[in-house]
Amino acid sequence: MKRFFAAAVKGETGPERPSPFSQLVYTSNDSYVIHHGDLRKIHKAASQGQAWKLERMMKKMTMDLNIRDAKKRTALHWACANGHAEVVTLLVDRKCQLDVLDGENRTPLMKALQCQREACANILIDSGADPNIVDVYGNTAVHYAVYSENLSVVVKLLSCGADIEVKNKAGTTPLLLAIREKNNFIYFIFIHSIHQQLLEYKQKISKNSQNSNPEGTSEGTPEEAASLPERTPDKAECSVERTPDE
Incomplete structure (x- = not known):
């Protein structure tokens, strides 16, 4: 009972997993609720933004920067989800994998955009992250950027060859999503x-x-x-x- 209570204190209960056809697929972050028993030291340090701790760990031993936790998330996923740009820079400089997939086929770039962590997203895009990978819902990084109404990131993704004609499982392309959300600025960028x-x-x-x-x-x-x-x-x-x- 004590262990159960301690786990409840450390973790949080996430919302019910949405349908693939729901708009909530863009904003739901339930798979990234922290349960410390599921995480290794590298994941904990990355999720908490402890770049200094990661550097110290790297000096002491040879580390696999791409090691997964219980739900296939890497340290880079955790750093992006929580907006720790310094950790993202450190991991990228140490040549971690940029396009590794978590349990929902989401890349660190997708997590950065889903959680509206623009600084982290820009680091990954500038470092060559693939903008056209599709997650289990059929969404690409552009879908998440459009839904978050992040015009500057949309422009950057397009300049890097992002495909705006990919349909997710709801049959929606990034362009149609911009129209549905009545985002005239992003719609104009697409047309341009x-x-x-x-x-x-x-x-x-x-x-x-x-x-x-x-x-x-x-x-x-x-x-x-x-x-x-x-x-x-x-x-x-x-x-x-x-x-x-x-």
Whole structure:
């Protein structure tokens, strides 16, 4: 009984696990409730932001920085979930794995965004974390950034090649999520990103056509190549306009 009471004091009872089709998948953090019996020393130090303690442990012995706790969470997961940027920097500098998955297939980057730890997320993005990994609910890092209305992180993720067309298990892409949440700024960023991609594609096609036909013997080719990307925005706009009605 005493052990049970002590565990109840150290831990907290999390909310009921949401359905994959619920919006709560973006904000629920029940799997990261601390039960110290489930954690190793490295996880405890990371969750509490004790960078000095981690450094001391690393000097004393060779440590596996990617070792998992009982729910497959690493020290980097714990540091990101609790917003300890100094610990994140330390672990990244010591070459820990950036894209390791926890029990719900969430990366440390996803945890940082889910828990609205922007500083930690920026460190991981700048260090090359993969923005397109999908968790058990079908969400990517961009889904979490959009839901948190973090415009600067969304822009950074897009600049790193994040895919905005991934559908989660509710059938929602980051773009549709921005529309549903009525976040006009993020919606504008997405449209701008799509427009830039279309322009780059058009320029690439035009350049390839010129290289394959430098003397211009076939006058119709550049115009035909340009017609496809020029028609594409209209189709994209139609699908976006229909979404709120649906």
